[in-house]
Amino acid sequence: MSNENGEKDVLEATDSLQILNVEDCGRSEVDKKNKPKVDILLKPTGNAPIMKKKKWTVDSDKPIGWIIEFIKKYLKIESKEKLFVYVNQTFAPAPDQLVKNLYDCYSTEGKLVLHYCKTQAWG
Amino acid sequence: MANDREVLREVWEGKLPICFKLDNDEVVDIQQPDPFYLMVPRLSYFPLVTDKVKKHFSKYVSKELQDQEMWMEFNGQPLKWQYPIGVLSDLLRGPEDHLPWSITVHFDKFPELVIYKFSNKETIEAYFMSCLKEADVLKHRGLIASGMQKKDHNQLWLGLQNDKFDQFWAVNRKLMEITADQESFKYIPFRCYTDDGYRQKLIKPLGEDGRKKTLEDLLNEMFPGRSSINVKIHGMNPPLETPLQWMSEHLSYPDNFLHFVVQLES
Numbered sequence A: 001m002s003n004e005n006g007e008k009d010v011l012e013a014t015d016s017l018q019i020l021n022v023e024d025c026g027r028s029e030v031d032k033k034n035k036p037k038v039d040i041l042l043k044p045t046g047n048a049p050i051m052k053k054k055k056w057t058v059d060s061d062k063p064i065g066w067i068i069e070f071i072k073k074y075l076k077i078e079s080k081e082k083l084f085v086y087v088n089q090t091f092a093p094a095p096d097q098l099v100k101n102l103y104d105c106y107s108t109e110g111k112l113v114l115h116y117c118k119t120q121a122w123g
Numbered sequence B: 001m002a003n004d005r006e007v008l009r010e011v012w013e014g015k016l017p018i019c020f021k022l023d024n025d026e027v028v029d030i031q032q033p034d035p036f037y038l039m040v041p042r043l044s045y046f047p048l049v050t051d052k053v054k055k056h057f058s059k060y061v062s063k064e065l066q067d068q069e070m071w072m073e074f075n076g077q078p079l080k081w082q083y084p085i086g087v088l089s090d091l092l093r094g095p096e097d098h099l100p101w102s103i104t105v106h107f108d109k110f111p112e113l114v115i116y117k118f119s120n121k122e123t124i125e126a127y128f129m130s131c132l133k134e135a136d137v138l139k140h141r142g143l144i145a146s147g148m149q150k151k152d153h154n155q156l157w158l159g160l161q162n163d164k165f166d167q168f169w170a171v172n173r174k175l176m177e178i179t180a181d182q183e184s185f186k187y188i189p190f191r192c193y194t195d196d197g198y199r200q201k202l203i204k205p206l207g208e209d210g211r212k213k214t215l216e217d218l219l220n221e222m223f224p225g226r227s228s229i230n231v232k233i234h235g236m237n238p239p240l241e242t243p244l245q246w247m248s249e250h251l252s253y254p255d256n257f258l259h260f261v262v263q264l265e266s
Helices: A003-020 A029-034 A064-074 A099-106 B002-012 B051-058 B085-092 B121-140 B143-147 B150-161 B165-175 B215-222 B244-251
Strands: A037-044 A055-059 A084-087 A111-117 B015-022 B036-041 B071-074 B101-106 B190-194 B197-199 B229-232 B258-264
Touching (some): A064 A084, A064 A111, A099 A111, B002 B165, B002 B244, B015 B085, B036 B051, B085 B190, B085 B258, B121 B150, B121 B165, B143 B165, B150 B165, B215 B244
Parallel strands (some): A037 A111, B015 B101
Antiparallel strands (some): A037 A055, A084 A111, B015 B036, B071 B101, B190 B197
């Protein structure tokens, strides 16, 4: 990958971080109130690289596919490469499953824990 | 309980007649292809039953499209391959849409923003198994599915794929059992579909007082304050007083979820 491309990826990733991480970016108060958010915790498993920041606050109506793309951008993994996300270290939710459904069913202590890896971890 | 086992078979044998037509704009042959009629199990998934449909139509589209992923649409809405066929029918077909269900087939312009691509049957198998495991997390803390062997998982999948009731239920009954330390499932695996996707929550089959909770209780918990709700599963409107535990054991789809299509009437 050339430097130029590398920089572009970083910028894109930063963009999505700002969309994702409302704690750190200056969104209006109205926006914050209108959109329900939930806390998620992203943990690597297998050979996946760790994320420096693990805890994120996301719009609860985002689909899991969006979270997967976000993790790929953050870790600079090519979007063609596979990334699997698991709940309860048991099952991989469909890309169109909404964060709020998973949060309502599987969060513990106010956080939804998602494990990610680059190969299928739990059959 | 002999009668109740009949319910499982009735649900399993539910079928839908479908008339597939190729989108006119994609036909390059001088001759228009005949529509393709198929009787499909409600409990199955489109990619498991449409190989013949693809074969039939692919010779009428241009060469470069023949190897493209086929997709289907009804009334302008692309069909999600990961929903069971019966769920799509309950969700998309209105009372005026008579059978056979008329579906348009496409090879061009795959709507990647609306539906996901699946490259092979393994993708659907993985998705199906994942749903099953999720359902078991809700029912038995995941202990039964994780205690199964790979061959049991294969048997469930092959039973569904080959439409073999006995093969499927020989394994699935273990997933539908109430274990010795339980009075009921821990939670009921279900999804409520509305126009914009589905919702799911933790709902127990028993109330605090040990009372059996019903479909009505579930709807009240999901949609508080809404009195006029139309709910459909397997093409029928189940009585609202049906106990949830019984529904979960008898009316779940093969992925072990109850898939309710819900219309909130104003």
